[in-house]
Amino acid sequence: MSLVSALALTVSGGQLEPARYEPRELRDDDVRIDIAYAGICHSDIHVVREEWHAALIPLVPGHEITGVVSQVGSAVVNFRPGDRVGVGNMVDSCGTCEFCLAGQEQFCVTDPVMTYNVRGYDGEPTRGGYARQVTVTERFVVKVPDALALDVAAPLLCAGVTTWEPLVRWGVGAGTRVAVVGLGGLGHVAVKLAKAMGAHVTVVSRSAAKRADALTLGASDYLATEKTALDTVHSSFDLVINTVSSGIDLNDMLRAVRPMGVVVNLGLPVEMYSLHPYALVQGNRVLAGSNIGGVAATQEMLDFCGEHAIGAEIELIDAAEVNTAYDRVVAGAVRYRAVIDVSTIPDGGKIL
Ligand code: NAP
Ligand code: ZN
Secondary structure (H helix, E strand, O other), X not given: OOOEEEEEEOOOOXXXXXXXXXXXXXXXXXXXXXXXXXXXXXXXXXXXXXXXXXXXXXXXXXXXXXXXXEEEOOOOOOOOOOOEEEEXXXXXXXXXXXXXXXXXXXXXXXXXXEOOOOEOOOOOEOOOOOEOEEEEEHHHOEEOOOOOOHHHHHHXXXXXXXXXXXXXXXXXXXXXXXXXXXXXXXXXXXXXXXXXXXXXEEEEEOOHHHHHHHHHHOOOEEEEOOOOOHHHOOOOEEEEEEOOOOOOOHHHHHHHEEEEEXXXXXXXXXOOOOOOHHHHHHHXXXXXXXOOOOHHHHHHHHHHHHHOOOOOOEEEEOHHHHHHHHHHHHOOOOOOEEEEEHHHOOOOOEEO
């Protein structure tokens, strides 16, 4: 079988570089996908830089994947060659536990198989979307609506579903007052989704630099925290979505929600948060987390985005730019998601 060209981390502390690997034999329930685009999520950077824990090296990152089906196994019923599809954070789960049956595969009791940086149930390392091809169990493939171009759809596979889940779970609808903290990959999609759901959206950002963009994306208000401390806007929001990738003060966010309001934390910084008990107890405020989203929710989110013409705002980059793109994401310079055109991944490099 011909080797899959990819971008890989082959040594701890190294840069991503061209590499190749042997794809698995097509299983009966497998969908083989020619990848077109892969978004760069900040989680990819946390993983590649081993900020959370040691990575499973060699590592091919990428969990915001769109492309076209090239081949299907004999038992596949929902996909055919030529279908426009996406793959997100997960590629397998037990399929039988209460969470899988409820469409919340991310909580699978056997542990879901993530798209990269883990071993699948067969013991082989999974390889992600910074590659020309991926092979995934049918259950974890979703359809990209015709109305969405594959490049702007790619970030929806993680940033989209991760922000969709808490907006739906906490009942965002017409008139809900939502604040989105951090206008990056997740944040800017959250603004678009919340706006389309009818919410009144406020963006909370470090500086005034993104004000015009925030308003164009659908926000009605904008707070630059360098000028306005978040705790000066007491009891203003029903829901605050924190997407900041570094340590930040959640107490300010709790004070900014109305009594019985909710702060949902999506950020996964290395730093610990500190919590003042009063910030939680006064006003019965809720501090919640949210971890990606299930496959059914991912499809619902994509269909919603198709109906509302919601795609990510992207910077399309070549494979050769991926390492500098990482630095630019960390510096907050990307507006608002870097997406790799995987056709630019060269053939050659180490065989993994
Ligand atoms: P991103 O594109 O880098 O956006 C993060 C934003 O946070 C930046 O644009 C910036 O917004 C703000 N920010 C960064 N450093 C900051 C600092 N020191 N102080 C204040 N604000 C800062 O990242 P992303 O891809 O959206 O991911 C965001 C976080 O969510 C990451 O930690 C990622 O690992 C995590 N994540 C979680 C899930 C989940 O399931 N919960 C899923 C995907 C990602 P401003 O310039 O507007 O301030
Ligand atoms: Zn992600």
